[in-house]
Amino acid sequence: MSEDTDDAECMEYVLSRCPGFAPRWPEHRAPFGDEPTPGGLMLDLAAFGRYAAEAIERGDQAELARIAEVAERLVDWPSDHIQTAAVYGFLEGLTNQCLSDPERYPFQRLARHLGPAAIAACRDLDDPWGTQTPGL
Numbered sequence: 001m002s003e004d005t006d007d008a009e010c011m012e013y014v015l016s017r018c019p020g021f022a023p024r025w026p027e028h029r030a031p032f033g034d035e036p037t038p039g040g041l042m043l044d045l046a047a048f049g050r051y052a053a054e055a056i057e058r059g060d061q062a063e064l065a066r067i068a069e070v071a072e073r074l075v076d077w078p079s080d081h082i083q084t085a086a087v088y089g090f091l092e093g094l095t096n097q098c099l100s101d102p103e104r105y106p107f108q109r110l111a112r113h114l115g116p117a118a119i120a121a122c123r124d125l126d127d128p129w130g131t132q133t134p135g136l
Contacts, residue, residue, distance in 0.1 A: 006079045007041040014048055017070050020063055021051045041082065045074070045089035052090075053097045056105045061113075068113035075117045087121045095122055095133045102134060111135025 015022050028047040029037065037043050048070075055063045074086035098107035111119070112135060122136050 003040075003079075003081050004036065006082055007036075007044070010041060010074065010077065010082050010085075011044055013073065014045075014070055017073075018048075018051070018063065018066050020055070021048060024051055041085040042089035045085050046093045049090045049094040049097070052094050052110065053105050056098065056107065056109045059109055061109075064110050065113045068110060068115065068118065071118040072115035075121045087125070091118065091121055092125050095125055095131075099131060099133060106135075107133050108135025 011025075015025060024047065028044070032038070052064075052067045055067060071086070071091065074090065075083055077083055077086065094110075095107060098105040111122075111133070114122070119136055122133055125131075126133055126136070
């Protein structure tokens, strides 16, 4: 399977599990038209991370549970390319945003829903920076 096909399948999965993100997807994609996103899936999942931060801010537990389900699936995706984009495009951007403004984006609201693979990925992101993401 090509990376482009894998990327498309990944984003179809994200959109199917988190329909609240669907209205933001065309906004994110609009500048690129029919061309791939510059930066590829990494930037596409970063856009999903910004959406996740908004869900954390709202405290939308049902949506946070869906986002956590997606996070777990993405970090366990059969493709290393998808796993890397999930960890560094989605989780790293999201945890950095939450760490930069923990009162506005309390990561523990999402952390309580995360599965073991996503938690391990977040902890691995904390290690080199010496950070402690709340709720892990």
